[in-house]
Amino acid sequence: MVKTKKVKAAGKFGAGYGTSLRNRFNAIEIFQRKKQNCPHCKKSGVKRLAAGIWNCEKCGAKFAGHAYTLNK
Template identity: 40%
Template sequence: MVKQKTLKGLGARYGIKHRKLYSKIHFQLKEKRTCPECGSQQFNRDAVGIWSCKKCSFKVAGTAYDVKL
């Protein structure tokens, strides 16, 4: 049996479908990514669709919650 990650703080509100979708997107957004340019782990989202590396200042446009290169 695989244990699923759950997101605390929503309680019993909004319905199970919306809570599962929100937690899936939240964990996808917060996962660690490597920079395609320098390989460091400091590759984060600046705004919706804008991803940048804090180490080498590499910027790329991607999707809202994940970067597809």
């Protein structure tokens, strides 16, 4: 993986796009990589499959949510 400085996940865009957009992007990217709590089994095992599609690894539930976050 290419080293990024303080730009974190947004470093893949290289220079540009500005600070505020980078910070907003990082917040979303960090959230996406963490496992989310499942609304069905209440365990933490939900990953995003695609925009708006979420899958729970614990109980196998697949459900619709928001595009980038589960319930915000």
